[in-house]
Amino acid sequence: MYSSVVRLQNTFGFFTTVAFVVAAFVSLSDFLSPRTPTVNLLKPTSLQVVNGRPHYYSPVQQYGIIKFSLDADLSSLFTWNTKQVFVYITAEWPSLDSQNNTNQAVIWDKIITAPSSDHLAKYGPIERKKLKKAAVGKPIDPSRGKLVLKNQRYKYQITHPSGKIASQEDIVLKLHYNVQPWVGLLTWNQEQTWGKWEALKGATSKKFKLPAVKKKDEGKKTTKSNSRA
Incomplete structure (x- = not known):
């Protein structure tokens, strides 16, 4: 036995x-479950380049500041097996270095939790009550994943290893997502359609150019001329 x-x-x-x-x-x-993520609008609304130092004794570098507007619907990414969706926007521009064809820097990100994993997010009591009320009787709240942002402030400035980024041309903004399930593999934004999973549409903005660094003397001259007038 x-x-x-x-x-x-x-x-x-x-x-x-x-x-x-x-x-x-x-x-x-x-x-x-079908996935039909779409981006209706993604464009920069405010561009600025400033000088700064990452550390006190570091040399001066140029930092790009980008504000943007976004209208996207990622609600189809949420199913009963979705734990959370990580969304982020990058600024990308071509590189003159042959070893690195594209420069990429994250300017904004956000974690969108499913109703079943709201306890993992750092929500306050009032916001938690609103989320629970909105999800009553629904396996997934349809409003999850719908992003409407106007003149959104950046989270991260962009720069370049050379320390120069002013007047950089051919920059585009791109939206990316990463679906984190309760069980299974992580899935990223796809460029091709696989069965019921459609490719992300409209995720790239039009090309734009960063301005030159605004000098302090220019601001003083503008102020003086306005005061005389």
């Missing part, structure tokens, strides 16, 4: 096998 230890091992092995099979079915169920 089998000993108690052997029986316990067999039971645990059977349990892990069943759990793995169930997890695989849960993960594959995501492919049955």
